[in-house]
Structures are given as C-alpha cells and as structure tokens.
Amino acid sequence: MYVRLFSAIWLLLCIWLAFVAWGFQAPFAYDPVGPRAYPLLLLGLMGAGALWLIIKPGLMEQQLHIPTLKRSAMCVLVLLAYALTFEPLGFVLSTCVAVFLLGLLFTGRPVPCLISAVLMGILLFLLFDYLLDVPLPLGVLEAYVEG
Template sequence: MYVRLFSAVWLLICAGLAVRAWSFQAPFAYDPVGPRAFPLLLLGLMGAGSLWLLIKPGLLEQQLHLPSVKRAALCVLALVVYALLFEPLGFVLSTALATFAMGLLFTGRLLPCVVSGALMGSLLFGLFDLVLDVPLPLGLFKAFVES
C-alpha cells in the first residue's frame, strides 16, 4: 500500500515538474538541444517508473538481498563522487573514473574496466564536444588546451 501511495505522489510531482520544465528558455544558445530536454527526459523516466510501481507494486515486496543493497549504495556514492569531481577534474577524467568504478562494482575485471573507462571518457567527450557542440568542463586538461 505504501509503495502505491509513494508512487502516486511521485508521479504527481514528476508531472508538476514537467509542466514547469516545459517553459525553460535559455537567454542564450549554449547547446543545440536546449535547457529543457534533459529535465524532461529524466522526469519522463521517473514518471514511467512511478507508473510501473503504481500498477505492479508487488515486485518491491520481495526480500532485500544485502549484497545488492550494498552494491546499490556504492553505486549511488560513486555517482555523487562523479558529480563532485565533474568540474575540478573535467568531463574526461571524471567520466573515466566513474566508468571504472561502475565496472568494478558490477564484477568487471581490472584491465577491461580501465580500458572501458578511458574509452568512455574520451569518446563521449568527442561526441558531445565535437559532434553535438555541447561545451563540457576540461578540468585538468584546460592547461594543455590553452597552451
């Protein structure tokens, strides 16, 4: 019962925030997608999850598996550290470290996690910066670019 109540309230919150996000206007064009695409995408995903829990709440009534809870908590911690390091280290390094940490959390081997982290950071930077023209923080690489 509490799961359905929570998901119904969360669905209403997502709908209200989506209405508010729809009116986002940037005073200048800083990326081609615009400021409202990302919040609307996240709110749509959260709303879909809330709707799923509203219809089928029985999936959460199962016994919690302690190692899974620990892994989920470490995953959230890794994402918080990623957000904190995003500006100081820059997109490439922080994304590489976050990808490496996620790979290890999900039982990846050390060398493939290092390689995939480096590839993910650099290829995503190339995609966003060069192809989509979305400015990303350079962090520690700023000194190399400005030289």
C-alpha cells in the same frame, strides 16, 4: 502497498517538476536542443517508471539483502562523487573514474573496466563536444588541450 504509495507520490512530483522544467529558457543558445530537453526526458522516464510501479508493483516485492543495499549505497556515492568532480576534474577524467568504479562495483574485472572507462570518457567527450556541439568542462586537462 508502500511501493504504490511511493510511486504515486513520485509520479506527482515528476509531473510538477515537468511543469517547472517546461519554463526553462536560456538567454542565449548554448546548446542546440535548449535547456529543457534533458530534464523533461529524465522526468518522463522517471514518471513512466513510477506509473509502471503503480500498475504492477509485484516486481518490487522482493526482499532487499544487505549486500544489495551496500552495492546500491556505493552506486549512489559514486554518482554523487561524479557530480561533485565534474567541474574540477572535467568531463573526461570524472567520467573515466566513475565508469571504472561502477564497473568494479558490478563485478567487472579491473583491466576491462579501465579500458572501457578510458574509451567511454574520451568517446563521449568527442561525441558531445564535436558532433553535438555541447561544450563540456575540461577541468585539469584544459592546460594540455589549449596550451
């Protein structure tokens, strides 16, 4: 019952935020898809998940165990740290650290997690910056790239 109630409230919140996000306009085109595509995509995915939980809540009736709660809380903390370090450290370094920590959090071995983190940070930066023409912050690497 609580899952359906929470999901219904979350779905209404997603719908309201989608109406808000639809009005996002940028005074200049800094990105080929505009400022509203990303929030609308995320809200659509969250709304679809909430709708699924309203229709079939039985999948969420499992008990949460303390280790699962700790891992979930650590995941939220890593993602919060990623958001806070995105500008000062830059995309590449903050992504590398976040991917490495999330890999370890989900029982990955340190060396493969490190290799995956470095590759993901660099390749995603190249994808967004050069192929999609979306400027990303360089942070502490700015002195090395432009200087």
